[in-house]
Amino acid sequence: MDSLEELISAARGEIEIDLLLEGAEIVNTLSGEQHHADVAVHKGRVVGFDCRSARECIDLSGFVLSPGFIDGHVHIESAMVTVPEYARAVVPKGTTSVIIDPHEIANVLGIDGIRYMLESSRRAPLNVYVMLPSCVPATKMETSGAVLDAESLSELMDDERVLGLAEVMNFPGVVFRDPEVLKKIRLAGNKRVDGHAPQLTGRDLTAYIAAGIKSDHECTTLEEAKEKLRQGMHIMIREGSAAKNLLELLPLVTPQNARQFLFVSDDRHSADILREGHIDFMVRTAIKHGLDPILALQIASLNAAMYFGLRDLGAIAPGYRADIAVLDDLKSLKVVKVIKDGKLVAEDNYLTARLEGTPAPKGMTMRIGPIDIGSFMIRSEGIKSERIKSESIKLEKMKIRSELASARVIGIIPDQIITKSLAIQPKIANGLMVADPDNDVLKMAVIERHRATGNVGLGLVKGFGLQSGAIATSVAHDSHNIVVVGVTDEEMLDAVLKVKEMGGGLAVIKDGRIEASLTLPVAGLLSEMYMRDVAEGIDDCIDAAHDLGCQLKDPFMTLSFLCLPVIPELKLTDKGLVDVAKFQIVPLFMESA
């Protein structure tokens, strides 16, 4: 508010106010009840319930007003759209605030990526707050576009829209007291430190919490959430695209503990946002499954505001920002209008507010270097490797020469991001290891794309089901190098070159031709198109992958997690195969054949 004086005048009724929302009931998250109120709004803030006139009046008789929803933890990058386009999609669904962890773009662009997210959201009809990514890069066993140490983060920690340190995934770093990790936690000071501690339990969990980490969004079972809740964590109930925990965790919520819960989407894809919704979907589902609507809406708004110390969000009351979701009723939870900072910004699932673009830090995120594939071949007793010199990515780089030995093969588990580590005798042809589609063993590569190191990690994967062709993407957690899986080296190369040419994106190669593709020019992660078009583009790519024989529900999501070396059991980075349990790079071929 520019002027406290004007706010007070407006509340007293001394001046004509901007807007009056007449006739509705409001969900009062503070008094914990639903009651009639004509909501007066001035200069973007609620100024009372007693006003009778205004410059503009909107009759909302029959509707229910809820505080705008707050997503307590989201990686917007998972929707593959820019912040304004994200706003275009989620604001009409009643979401007026998001607390983002720009972890993906930070892995590519570092502090500049975070600044871009802050900048591009400045004029969006959505409050965008940032938790600073705590684990960039995720490990030292991969090459990322940036390394964010405590000193780098300190540049942004004092920003008024920065609310703390994002999900601390490096739990060993916490419990074993890695100085750099603790430095980051100390840096947060009075701001929040979010957790990420799947299945962490017992003393290690206690130590992690004692370090000051007071939330978790990774609970998948009631028991896990109960343990964390009892020890003081705020439980962020997540309903993402891959991980869906709402129905499992809902029984834990009681009126006595509800304030410790938040709703978050974490990683939610465009298609799911468009089809099911966002936080509104969680509220609707929770109410349908028996949660008291008042508690559900407190969880969806006030609780996140309280947790993050956002004192003028999460309620419809004097002095609060006028961020309001107008609902048909508390059963359908259909959002018919959205008011943001006192302005009508969406109606009937359509954003009416104008969006302003922000120049994206495009290009230069596909720095693929001249590398020699031979230098990354795994030597073992069972394998003779041969260096092949070359100046750029060529067909030969994709070849793995092999004899006899058993190979470590990444075994996909459908719908999960964990994998199995399999031991399989690879197929050899002309002294080179090749894909074996009959047994669903395909070749896979991760091509470093940030610093032109020339790194190419090579591996084998079982479970993709491709009978021909190749698929590639520059979305590959967490370092977002280019990952490709395919049947022939030629098509793998084509797929990678297509991703490079687009400046990032998804590509499907069939019979040597580009069958489908989606351009993601912003950091190789985000499109600048509408969310609907992005969702269609992804669907096209998925369909094309299915045409190649893949039966995974979302092959690109599966592919993107095959590079994440903090999730068991076997992953591939640009530096090679990672045995996650051992937390080290391991040879492709096993010691003894």
Added chain:
Amino acid sequence: MDSLEELISAARGEIEIDLLLEGAEIVNTLSGEQHHADVAVHKGRVVGFDCRSARECIDLSGFVLSPGFIDGHVHIESAMVTVPEYARAVVPKGTTSVIIDPHEIANVLGIDGIRYMLESSRRAPLNVYVMLPSCVPATKMETSGAVLDAESLSELMDDERVLGLAEVMNFPGVVFRDPEVLKKIRLAGNKRVDGHAPQLTGRDLTAYIAAGIKSDHECTTLEEAKEKLRQGMHIMIREGSAAKNLLELLPLVTPQNARQFLFVSDDRHSADILREGHIDFMVRTAIKHGLDPILALQIASLNAAMYFGLRDLGAIAPGYRADIAVLDDLKSLKVVKVIKDGKLVAEDNYLTARLEGTPAPKGMTMRIGPIDIGSFMIRSEGIKSERIKSESIKLEKMKIRSELASARVIGIIPDQIITKSLAIQPKIANGLMVADPDNDVLKMAVIERHRATGNVGLGLVKGFGLQSGAIATSVAHDSHNIVVVGVTDEEMLDAVLKVKEMGGGLAVIKDGRIEASLTLPVAGLLSEMYMRDVAEGIDDCIDAAHDLGCQLKDPFMTLSFLCLPVIPELKLTDKGLVDVAKFQIVPLFMESA
């Protein structure tokens, strides 16, 4: 915590911890339940529930552990003891944190008084946080020992134990946008601004809240509290000595809104603390009247911590300060032991921790100047006044010469701090107005004692019932000048001189002799004795006043509020009679006889 590293080690069980509280149930204010937990404590903090050994173990089987209680708003001065002595009394009752408004001592000593409260509490086994007094002095119609403007307050606002701006009593200053008042509110920034808005309603209330004032402890009716709650105020339920609102407001609490409530004592006298208890009394009473014990204990601990942003208080969970009340059970709510920062500090209602004194800013708070009583006599058509020159307070100063006119007389309403403005024909003797004990009209004076201005305000009061003698006190809200009421001028003077001689305190004069007295050497407000002795001293003074014929329950409390010119209808300050509705000084005698 000095060392995050050590805390983490202790939580992981890598090192021997300090203390283990074994066998008890805990009230988990976060998970909203009661459950078994062996509470491990190290370096003053809770480090988990799974430990089996420690340097010291205390078997608490059969007991229930609650987070230590937090008093969300208290003027310690009302107990007339120093902070350490206050701690000695309330800590054994389970109170481990208080948020004080050192408003009284600030009226006498200004910033130095606030610093003294901070300093004298630094080593007490009680967390003492400060809200900076917002209204010193209360009005310009009185002389206080200090004037605290925004600039003075800014010296202390950044102190880590200062949590914001205390009760903004000057509601007209807010709603009419007094620049200095808004400057103080802005000064609080992200810290809290507490309210004080008895009976404020409608648009003015909305404006007051919109200004950022988010709590109130002055609700006396359910309707009043409901209106404030709906508009977003945190309702501080008060159970003081004079104002008791618990039973009236309790029905408003529901599981859906309970987090908006706090328990506070505001002004609670030593006798009541010793006899009934402190926050424990409120919890016990609330539970007895049907409030869910979990909600009651959340209100008594976690809610205040959340409201004030004290993130490591209000729960028994890893990382939280080990401030724990050990209860017999949740029905009797008898506090059997108290742990403060991991140390046993009280047992069986007895403080076992050592207390350290802090040199008090004594003396020099009884600066009574040579004044001329005549200059304060009220001239009117009905009265002839006569100036009597003198160099110091003498008998003559107490005389009011009068003829015929009706006088404005302060009419006491038993057990209330509001008064009536009465019109009474005063008794005249030898051309001087005198007390008329037969009609219970007594003389009253307020003697300025901070700056030796010589100001003496003179008036009449009905309702004290003294048949002879005089009573005086240096506790006189809010400026704490010396107030005296009596039958003869001689005895009034004796009473004032006794208060002066003591350097502050209470005095009762009977038959020209000192019948009872209590010394309050710290700012004329606080004793340095045990609370029990102070309570006895007050009782002696009250008994002596009763012997003089007074039938008021607590004549000194009544007397102390007769000077507070913000409470209707008629009050007396050192500058004269104040018509509170008109908010101005008015003559003692009415215009027409």
